[in-house]
Amino acid sequence: MNDTQGHAPPVVRLPAGRLRGEIDGGLAVFKGVPYAAPPVGDLRWRAARPHPGWDGTRDATAYGPSSPQMFMEGGDPVLGGHGFPPFDDDCLTLNVWTPAVDDARRPVLVWIHGGGFVSGSGTLPIYSGETFARDGDLVVVTLNYRVGPLGYLSFDDDDDEDEAGEEHPANIWLTDQLAALRWVRDNIAHFGGDPEAITVAGQSGGAMSTAALAGHPEAQTLFRRAILQSPPFGLHIPTRDDYRRRVSAYLECAGVKTVDELRQLPWPQLVEAAGGLFAHTMRWGYWPTPFLPVRDDVTLFRHPMEALLHGAAADLDVLIGWTREEANFGFALDRGYATATREQVLGRIAESFGEGAAADVYAEYARSRPGAQPVDVLMDLITDELFRIPCVKLAEGRAALGRPVWAYQFDFPTPAHGGRLAAAHCLELPFVFANFDKWSHAPLVEGIDPAVGEGLARTMHQAWIAFARTGDPNHADMAAWDPYRSDTRTTMRFDSVTLPVDDLAGHARRLHQRALAPK
Known part of the structure; x- marks a missing residue:
């Protein structure tokens, strides 16, 4: 147990290794914690894989980089920006706020950011878990996951298989979020949280993610409550076959013909090509969504909205x-x-x-x-x-x-x-x-x-x-x-x-x- 009112930094021992956080505002905070292997090199556009762990004590006092995304100097006229440097392919980290590192088994709130499937980050100050942890005696987790082309593209010539030996999933972003939830289930007790009292919450694309997670076969073991803020459930969710045209259009925007060529490009070029896909998919009077979830029958079996009416997801408590x-x-x-x-x-x-x-x-x-x-x-x-x-x-x-x-x-x-x-x-x-x-x-x-x-x-x-x-x-x-x-x-x-x-x-x-x- 650590005294969050003192000055000694909190340390937890996880199966992956030791973590040293910091005391901030009376809370124990751990930032930039890896929950999956870095999705770089050959692991680009492959399902999230377990992190191999580390030796010694890992410092967890600085946020990890956000998923590569478009960035507008000076911000936008509504939010003033929804993702800020640093950006990097190696982005699969999460952050934890807890009143104390003890065995109190507090309820857990996992926040999944939105951003139209192209922007956002769990490191943004607006999504800090501080207020919920302090005011609600909750353990709060925010996460980074792959967005834009790195998270919402998949390729037929990728012969990778998931751990169950099934077909490669189209929803790379969803494999990230599943990996993060598995991490929470397996590790959150070390941070004073209750793995049997997890609420997943999200807004916009994050709410769509929450519903998609609820429809996954593991839902019953990963969380019990869902908060859905402004989910864009009116979006058409394409099948893998339907989505191939959009993937082909992206390859054309990037100026390559194969995923192997695409893997050689630095991420700024991938983000730049996404701008071309915006123009390719835009329709007057419709919200622009160049990237979409895909019903691949591996990670997503039906429209996320419908998922909450079937199977284990129907038993979740839902606020919408x-x-x-x-x-x-x-x-x-x-x-x-x-x-x-x-x-x-x-x-x-x-x-x-x-x-x-x-x-x-x-x-x-x-x-x-x-x-x-x-x-x-x-x-x-x-x-x-x-x-x-x-x-x-x-x-x-x-x-x-x-x-x-x-x-x-x-x-x-x-x-x-x-x-x-x-x-x-x-x-x-x-x-x-x-x-x-x-x-x-x-x-x-x-x-x-x-x-x-x-x-x-x-x-x-x-x-x-x-x-x-x-x-x-x-x-x-x-x-x-x-x-x-x-x-x-x-x-x-x-x-x-x-x-x-x-x-x-x-x-x-x-x-x-x-x-x-x-x-």
Whole structure:
């Protein structure tokens, strides 16, 4: 046992070797801990493999490098950046925050970052486990995994097999996350955590990852609760055959013909080629996703949303939600979309609802938002298709099965950029983590009244802690939050005043039932 109030650095002895961390803010923190072998050289685009271990005592006081990804000097106008140097192929590390290195068997929260499958890192200050570990007496783990071309490409001429001798998986990123969860299960007791009380949480692409992990055959042995923040369940998940065209397009962008040639390229060239794939796959009115999970029938057997309705995943406790204006994150500041015409938006609606229904659907959306411009209708359509409606369908499916699920909608708007972002994708993150001090670089939070923001942050943060500890998000400082059921459809509305609302997404749910009708 180590005294986290003292000055001696905490040391743990793992099967792989000894680790020396540091005391920071009264917590024992271990950074840059390898959970799998470095995926370099011939191990590029191969499933994560066990780390061989190390001799002596390994220093764990500095973060490991993030997965190679695009980087914009000066940041972006919403998040101010979502991945920062250093980047390196050798990126499979994780970080642990714990109140004490003891045998207390605390509940464990594993956070999987999002980033559209192309960006993000478990080392970002905004995802620091400090607040959850301190405020909830939890052990918190964040991780780096391969993103972009290094994590979301696979090749038919790669004859590698996984440990079970099965076909090579298409989802390299998922093998990383599985390896990290196995590491947590096998090692977290050394950090004061309970391997039988693990919650996996993620936002956006990280929420999609969480659902995909739940659908893996090992799910029942790896975790028992899932928090899904803004999962883009509306994405089409291609089969391996469908995805081959995208892989071929990437090879063309990279200027090579084979995976062996690709393995010789330095990672900056791989990231540069990803920019070409963005252009190749972009469609007007759709969220850009050059890389996608693949239903390979090795690691992923069905759409991640459907995974949570089957097998061991159906028994997990699930908390799921979305923000009211998800799509504003990617489109509201784009001048090309700001000047969208009614005819353009009608054409986009027709792709989902059919030509005959497009005008009525447009009118329904416009009525729900007084003074709506064409871009507002488009934002609501994209939000519904990609996030809100699929999340509601999952809640409906689990309710019909009698499985536990709590639903929320985040409604609090940011005043940033003249209010154009509203309650955009990612805005709930500083409230969930209760760490506005880590978001000073992000335009997204500019202008938020500290008193209102901190009050809502306390409410959400404590709900997430309660769920990780008990499987129920209720706590004393919030109105009663009932599970989502078929008769009530209770959804917690997080805003300056937080209250449960029955069938909060009812208008969108009924409207999108038309999309299922024959066109």
